[in-house]
Amino acid sequence: MIYAANFKTNQTRKSTRQYIEELNVKLCTKDVRDKIYIFPPFTALDNYEGNFTIGAQNAYPVHNGAFTGEIGVEQLDEFGIKTILIGHSERREYMAETQEKVAQKCAFFQAQGFEIIYCIGEPLSIREKGFEPVMEYLLAQFEGIDIHYDKLVVAYEPIWAIGTGRSATAEEISATHSALKKVINDTPLLYGGSVKPANIKEITSIAGVDGVLVGSASLDADSFSQMVLS
Ligand code: PGA
Numbered sequence: 001m002i003y004a005a006n007f008k009t010n011q012t013r014k015s016t017r018q019y020i021e022e023l024n025v026k027l028c029t030k031d032v033r034d035k036i037y038i039f040p041p042f043t044a045l046d047n048y049e050g051n052f053t054i055g056a057q058n059a060y061p062v063h064n065g066a067f068t069g070e071i072g073v074e075q076l077d078e079f080g081i082k083t084i085l086i087g088h089s090e091r092r093e094y095m096a097e098t099q100e101k102v103a104q105k106c107a108f109f110q111a112q113g114f115e116i117i118y119c120i121g122e123p124l125s126i127r128e129k130g131f132e133p134v135m136e137y138l139l140a141q142f143e144g145i146d147i148h149y150d151k152l153v154v155a156y157e158p159i160w161a162i163g164t165g166r167s168a169t170a171e172e173i174s175a176t177h178s179a180l181k182k183v184i185n186d187t188p189l190l191y192g193g194s195v196k197p198a199n200i201k202e203i204t205s206i207a208g209v210d211g212v213l214v215g216s217a218s219l220d221a222d223s224f225s226q227m228v229l230s
Contacts, residue, residue, distance in 0.1 A: 002211025004037040005218030016044035026225035055083030061108030103144025124160035161193025177208030
């Protein structure tokens with residue numbers, strides 16, 4: 001199983017360090033076959049010790065240069081970061097990242113050998129139209145993406161389930177994941193959207209779910225470690 005914590009615009013450098021210390025204590029007995037990722041905000045990126053991988057929530061697809069307010073590979077290299085989250089719905093929506101831009105970003109970081117957690121997900125208006133429109137919408141988010149890249153992980157996150165407390169049902173997750181798996185084959189597929197200690201077991205036991213991408217419930221080290229240890 002893969003457990004990924006996306007802090008979004010939460011935590012500081014100080015609180016991230018405390019979080020990691022707490023997590024290390026709680027997870028010291030954990031089976032190392034599980035893979036844990038932590039995506040702190042840029043200002044908390046650092047070399048942390050532990051049985052997890054630190055990734056960037058975003059970066060600009062350049063090595064360095066004149067791109068005010070952005071960071072590139074040079075800044076990630078300083079902390080040995082080779083993992084990046086791309087295509088999160090919040091970036092697509094609030095930062096107006098188009099599919100074309102997202103695909104360019106994936107191609108750039110793939111060329112740099114990064115591990116990419118690539119997010120897709122449909123809005124409620126599409127989900128309400130039925131399963132076929134959902135799949136059509138999701139498959140369009142693979143446009144320009146090398147879905148067979150060996151360091152790619154896909155995260156399916158229905159937008160209506162993100163931060164709402166209302167996760168997709170087991171049936172919805174199961175149907176969507178099995179349809180996506182037919183396309184991406186062996187590429188790991190995570191579910192994200194209101195995953196929490198109360199529903200982690202149900203979600204990770206669904207066929208086609210290789211792990212979870214967690215926002216709100218990952219902010220507390222105790223809650224995140226409960227999920228990892230579940
Ligand atoms: P959530 O966020 O767990 O708060 O719903 C998930 C995500 O956006 O990755």
